Amino acid sequence: MRNFLLIGLLLVGVAWWPDAGSLRAAQPQSGRVGEQSVAARDFGQAIFSTLTRQYGRPHNLLSVRILFPKKPLTVQAGKLHLEVEKLTGGARTGRRSFRVGLFVDGQFLKTINVVGEVKAQATVTTPVRWLKPKEVVVGKDVTAMKVDVPSLTHDFILDSDDVIGKQVLRPLPPGQPIRKIMLDDPPIVHKGDRVMIEVRQGGLLVQAIGLAKAAGKSGDTIPVQNKSSGREVIGTILSAGLVEVGF
Numbered sequence: 001m002r003n004f005l006l007i008g009l010l011l012v013g014v015a016w017w018p019d020a021g022s023l024r025a026a027q028p029q030s031g032r033v034g035e036q037s038v039a040a041r042d043f044g045q046a047i048f049s050t051l052t053r054q055y056g057r058p059h060n061l062l063s064v065r066i067l068f069p070k071k072p073l074t075v076q077a078g079k080l081h082l083e084v085e086k087l088t089g090g091a092r093t094g095r096r097s098f099r100v101g102l103f104v105d106g107q108f109l110k111t112i113n114v115v116g117e118v119k120a121q122a123t124v125t126t127p128v129r130w131l132k133p134k135e136v137v138v139g140k141d142v143t144a145m146k147v148d149v150p151s152l153t154h155d156f157i158l159d160s161d162d163v164i165g166k167q168v169l170r171p172l173p174p175g176q177p178i179r180k181i182m183l184d185d186p187p188i189v190h191k192g193d194r195v196m197i198e199v200r201q202g203g204l205l206v207q208a209i210g211l212a213k214a215a216g217k218s219g220d221t222i223p224v225q226n227k228s229s230g231r232e233v234i235g236t237i238l239s240a241g242l243v244e245v246g247f
Contacts (some may be wrong), residue, residue: 023219031106036080038073038102040066043114046082047098051118055091055152057164061121062152067095068115078105085111091152093118120149124156124177125163131172137163147177155180187215187221188240197224197235201247 048064058061085099095117102109126145131137142160149156156177157163166183189195190211199212213223218235224243225232235243 003117011175028109032074035074036060036077038075038080038082040072042080042082043100043112044116045100046084046100047114047116047118050084050087051091051152054087057122058124059153059158060152063116063119065119067117068116069112072140073102073112075102075109076104080104081106093120093148093150093152120152121146122154122156122158124149124158125160126176126177127172127174129174131168133168133170135168137166137168138184139164141176145175145177147181149177185217187217187220189217189237189243190215193241195224195243197226197233198242199243199247200244212243228239 015076030214031130035245039158044064044066044143046060047066048149051064052062072127083101083103087098095115098116100112100114102112107227116125123144125142126147127141128143129141131141139160142163144160154177156179156209161181163178167186169182169184172178183209191212191214193212194211195210197208199206199208208229210224211227213232216222218237218239220237220241222237223232223233224235224245234244235245238244
């Protein structure tokens with residue numbers, strides 16, 4: 001039954017390990033009385049658990065493959081616990097080194113230098129065509145794609161709803177993940193737009209028609225020319241067509 005379960009997990013591509021603190025409920029024996037083996041799989045379980053506990057994100061499909069040591073280590077029998085020391089490589093993926101402490105029945109035995117290949121995949125939002133700067137993204141411009149990610153704390157955009165309606169800041173090639181810094185809210189006032197200039201002081205409100213001299217989004221400050229006086233002032237965009245100028 002256990003073999004069928006393992007085969008099923010491999011077929012669906014699920015990376016799953018138990019918690020590192022309970023790795024060995026039943027200790028496999030090394031072949032000698034009073035001894036047990038610590039295999040590559042045990043180190044992989046401990047590293048996987050540590051990474052997911054510290055950096056785990058539900059959308060990342062994480063896997064750990066142990067490159068060294070390949071051969072099982074023999075230690076005394078008892079309740080085995082593997083503890084990964086503070087991670088020095090942060091959340092990055094790829095080939096990494098780990099220091100793993102071996103404990104049996106709560107007693108420290110030794111520290112093992114372990115080398116592993118950490119891989120993570122995520123389903124991200126990517127363009128289906130080249131998107132040029134200042135374009136506003138629409139639904140047909142993007143699709144979902146599974147990609148390898150360089151870090152468990154990447155800033156790739158996962159949900160297409162977080163992309164649609166945004167303005168492109170730099171050229172975005174098709175099939176490449178979109179990062180948050182590549183997009184921004186589109187301007188709600190454009191250069192040359194006719195706007196209402198408001199000046200507030202206490203209960204006093206003065207309004208005038210102006211001409212936007214630059215584009216901007218809500219909260220941006222832009223120069224505005226008063227149509228009546230011809231004077232140019234600096235104001236803050238409150239909404240589309242409305243700019244507030246300090247008194």
